[in-house]
Structure formats: C-alpha cells, structure tokens
Amino acid sequence: MTQKIAIDPVTRVEGHGRVTVHLDDNGKVDDAFFHIVEFRGFERFIQGHPYWQAPVLVQRLCGICPVSHHLAAAKAIDQIVGVDPEDLSPTATRLRQLLHYGQIFQSHALHFFYLASPDLLFGVDAPKEKRNVVAVAMEHKELAKKGILMRKFGQEIIKAITGKKVHGIAAVPGGIQKTFNKAEQKYFLEENDTPSAKTMIEWSKEIISFIRSYHEKHYLWLDSFASYPSGHLGLVTDDGAFELYNGRMRAIDSKGNITLNDVHNDEYLKYFVEGVEKWSYMKFPYLKSLGRHEGWNRVGPLARLNVSDSMPTPLAAEEFETFKAYTNGNTNNNTMHSHWARLIEMLYCAERIQELLHDPDILGDDLHREGVQRPEGIGIIEAPRGTLIHHYRVDEKGMITKCNLIVSTTHNNEAMNQAVKWVAREVLDEQKEISEGMLNQVEVAIRAYDPCLSCATHAMGKMPLQLSIYDHLGNLVNERSRN
16 A cells, blocks of 8 residues: 655745655665646747737746846847847946846745754754754744845845835836936935935845854765756856856856856857756756756856856855865765855855946936837846846737746756755665655755745746655655645
8 A cells, every 4th residue: 555644745845846756676775756737828828929029028927036037037038139248238228237237136035044944053953943043043043033134125226226025126128217316326325214325235244154163063964965967057258257237148067167158148048958858847957068967057156156266255265265165176966065156156146236326327317218129138147045047038019929047056956956956865775765865855855045936937836845755666666745
C-alpha cells in the first residue's frame, strides 16, 4: 500500500512544484526530478497587444520582481522605437538604474532575512514552526529589524519612481515618465522614518560580516551542501566588471574557462536554445555550442560574481576580493555560497543608490527620446535571481506578434534539478526514508536559488511541493505532501 503523508506546501518559495525520486533495482537513488507543474502562457496572450503595453503587462508575471520585467521589457521596446541604451537621456538612464538597484536591494533583503535566514540560524533539523521570519524576529531582534527596514528602503525607492511599491509604472518607450525632485532626493539621503542610503551601506557591511562569521563556523556544511560543477552566466561591462543593468553576456564553465565571450544582447538567439522535457512546464536553456547536458548555466548572485573580473564600487570591491579569495580565485560551485554573494550585491546596490542620489541627472527634465521604429527588440537585464531576457517582434501596426521570455529561474532549472538530485543521493540513500530532515534539505537546496517559479512558467499561486519515490519498475512506493 502506498504511504501518503502531507507536506503541503513547501515553505518560503513562490510557485508550484513537485519532486520525484527514482530508485534503481537495489533501492538506491538513480535519479531525481524537480517538476514544475503549472502553466499560464504569458508569452502567448501578450500577442496582439500594442508594443507600448508590454512593460506594463509583463510585470504582472510577478509580485516579487515586477520591476525587473518592467525594465527588461522597456529596454526591448526602446529598440522597437529606435532608441538604443546609449541613446537614452542621462536622466532616463539614471532613474531606471536607481529603480533597478532599489528593486534588487529590496528583493535580496526579502530573500535573505525573510526566507533564507531561518535555515541558517536554526538549521535544517529545526521544527517547521520555527523556520520562519517570526522566529527570527523573536530570537534575533536586531537582525530582523534591519532586514525589514532594508527591504522598506528599497521599496520606498521603487514607490518614489513608479508611484507604487508593486506594479507601478516608470519606463515608457524611449525613456521614463517622471523625474525625481529635490524633496525625494533629500528623503533618501537623510535619516527619517526610512533610514538613509548611508545607513543602508553600513548595515549591508554588518550583514556581510555576519555571513563571513557564519561561514567560519559552518564551512563544512556550506562548502559541501548541494555543491556540484556547473557553468555560470551573467552580464559584465566591456572591461569585464560586474554589471546589473547594461552589459554583455559572459559564461564560464566549472573550471573558469570562458564558454560565452562577452556577447552582445541582440545576439542571444545565436547562442542559446531552450530545451523541453515532458515532465516539466519550465524550459531548460543551454548554450548551443555545448549541448543540452553540458551547456546549462547557473545564474544569479553566485554566477555573477563568478563571471566578473572586478566590482565597480569600493566597498563591494573589497568584499568581492575576499569572496574570490575563499576559492583561491577559482570558480565557486558551492550552492550555499549564493547567500554570501547575494549580500555582496546588496552592498553594491546600496553604494550605487547613494551615488545616483547625488547625481544631478536624476533631477533633470530630459526624459524621452525617439528614433526610427524597428520590427524587433531585445532587452536583457540582471534580475535579482539572474539573467532575464525579453524578446519581442511587432508588425507594421505596432502589434506584438511574438514574445519570448527566458526568466532567471528558467536558467536555473537544471541547477535546481541537480540540487534536488544531490539531496536525494546524499540523504535519502543514507536514511532510507523520506524524513522531515530530508524534506527540509530539499527546500534549502531549492531556496538557495531564490526561485520564482510563477515567473519561470508564467503561473500564479503558492508552491505546494509533493515528493514521490518510484522503484526501478516505475511503481510509486512512497509519497509525501507537507501539511
């Protein structure tokens, strides 16, 4: 008789998913799969809409990172109206960048303090009722307080530029719809009910010190848990520096060899293919030159630091060098180091926000540029979770005829499958049963990628994760859904 115990839903991950583990004829783990079982089809129903609606519509993919979709679409639509990134006005460019850094800052704060910190502070064996931000607030009050205020700071930046914290509107074809004013500039540079940009920098440094100290105490776990070789993909500047807004795509393999050499965004179709598997709605992007099994890449904070030669801001540059030194300059394939990399990115964003708040261009009134309309536009940006690609084609009337979205979590699809497989082989083979600890470790492995499964499959809702085990004949022998 099949045993069935509730595990519904998996905590602190957004979207729908299911894990299956397949055993060989000796009862050992043969394979494991992370299935994404929901589909909404955003790429299809946006067809027939006028191009200028794209930046407004696509941000509804998600309530966590709508700004990223808004800006990626805006960059693509800029091309359709004949405006390349270098043609935008300085004011439009600076305000979009400020919005972008505010988004990444608040999203990283949300993930680390609300979603990931319970795993780190209480451990994978802690009872499920303790693995949440409320418990963090009860036992680590100052850490939780700073996390909440740091996220609020980023959200207030977004609200000042777009009018709302979620699903506001800033970018228009060829520019931005409103400028910043001196009162808004002063609000973020001075201490008030929202701490200043300077305070955000100081707190970011403190949190990085916390994670470094944590690494010193728990390095055996952090260096080994769900670690495996992989490629890494991210944007870099023309001189190879870390970049989040405008850059070229660079990929390296697990040993640091370049597999995609600083390619211009408009050429992504020459290099990438999206694989399809019958057991998941989420696609599997990979580099054509390396093939489906060798050409997949991780994206996100860990990948971005791996592919970059340097970090542009001074304080983040110091932390970047420390991070690189941990692996002696070699590619870092340790999944749990994603949290450390994420906090370094927070510091970088805080520094860039402060720079931009002092930039007089954000107070300018040259908001919009025009060019000669084109039939196609591609916008690529580094979302909090990794490289995000928006590609649109329009007809002579300006109606969208094709939309292709490669979302950050889609890039990480194979990486998350590898993480689940690692946990199954390392934990299930040893324990011989689906324990609560194993389920927690599956969550921890997936959550390190900060996945947004609704974005990746264009689905909506929470993530009720079901874990099933099949024997070598394909018979279901055990299944659990958390309740």
